Amino acid sequence: MxxxxxxxxxxxxxxxxxxxxxxxxxxxxxxxxxxxxxxxxxxxxxxxxxxxxxxxxxxxxxxxxxxxxxxxxxxxxxxxxxxxxxxxxxxxxxxxxxxxxxxxxxxxxxxxxxxxxxxxxxxxxxxTLAALTALQPLNKVGIKPGDRVLVTAAGGGVGHFAVQFAKQAGAYVIALASASKKDLLLQLGADEFIDYKKEKFEEIIHDIDIVIDGVRDDQHLLRSLNIIRPGGTLISLWTNVTEALSEEFQLKGINIFYNMVLPNGVDMQYVADLLDNDLLKxxxxxxxxxxxxxxxxxxxxxxxxxxxxxxxx
The missing domain is CATH 3.90.180.10 (Medium-chain alcohol dehydrogenases, catalytic domain)
Structure with missing residues (x-):
């Protein structure tokens, strides 16, 4: 072959x-x-x-x-x-x-x-990989209707799935990406859009329940420190968070979560059902x-x- x-x-x-x-x-x-x-x-x-x-x-x-x-x-x-x-x-x-x-x-x-x-x-x-990378941590942290969710790198492979899964869960979704991706993300269900090249998200949003961070940089993770409410959660999709970084979030009562995506036929069937019903695009x-x-x-x-x-x- x-x-x-x-x-x-x-x-x-x-x-x-x-x-x-x-x-x-x-x-x-x-x-x-x-x-x-x-x-x-x-x-x-x-x-x-x-x-x-x-x-x-x-x-x-x-x-x-x-x-x-x-x-x-x-x-x-x-x-x-x-x-x-x-x-x-x-x-x-x-x-x-x-x-x-x-x-x-x-x-x-x-x-x-x-x-x-x-x-x-x-x-x-x-x-497959991108979809489950977005889905599995949201399931594990217990996303629920009404949660305020920020998705960074929202226009990428994992990010655009995360926006859709968060909306499926009934969350209020804020998408962070470049301006060229705004129309797509709003079509996929984002409630708000922030152009990261023009605005600093940490200066304009607050009381966030879940941040899904798809940027491979510890300093970017730290920018979420003051926007997540106590008891909220930071999901890092790329960085296996260092102990020092984790302590900074824990001091503010914020959970920090790193997820290694794993193959799962049950999760794939959930994705298949959404695709079959035009609920995932x-x-x-x-x-x-x-x-x-x-x-x-x-x-x-x-x-x-x-x-x-x-x-x-």
């Missing part, structure tokens, strides 16, 4: 197309013929950063990717909830590698849900062909992607 392999961690020049064996199945896995995948900022970090080489385990060759949508072509002996011919999507094996940059992928059946028939494989593929800014995965990495590393990028097979 064709796969986009990585000769070594580093730049995109280490990518190449290659023929590698179709993966064999464990008893609890299914074999998926890939129709679409998605590229995340985390993909580019794992590609380029030797400090996270542990995610590959003993893999050889190195094949990146976590997000997938496709068709089941074979099933393991103990799989009962799916059959050959089912179209499925999911987040695979995170934080270890899911090896989705390939024509065929072995996936744990527990990580998958049926793809709604009404949506494309590209739409399904982008509604993923935004895809560009679709790349499989051979152009390196170009998709370049696009992600520019840091200004609106919504998500998809790759079509």
């Amino acid at each position: 064709k796969a986009m392999i990585l000769s070594a961690q580093g730049g995109i020049e280490n990518f190449s197309l290659a023929d590698i064996p179709v993966p064999s199945l464990k008893h609890d896995e299914v074999l998926i013929k890939t129709k679409a995948i998605s590229i995340n900022p985390a993909d580019t970090i794992v590609r380029s950063n030797n400090n996270v080489s542990w995610v590959f385990g003993n893999d050889n060759p190195l094949v990146l990717g976590w997000d997938i949508s496709g068709e089941i072509v074979d099933i393991g002996s103990s799989v009962q909830n799916f059959k050959v011919g089912d179209e499925v999507f999911g987040l695979l094996n995170h934080p270890y590698i899911g090896r989705t940059y390939a024509e065929f992928v072995a996936a744990s059946a527990e990580h998958l849900a049926l793809k709604p028939k009404k949506i494309s494989h590209e739409t399904a593929a982008v509604s 993923p935004h895809i800014s560009k679709i790349f062909p499989f051979e152009e995965i390196p170009n998709a990495h370049i696009e992600i590393e520019k840091g200004h992607t609106t919504g998500k990028l998809a790759v079509s097979f």
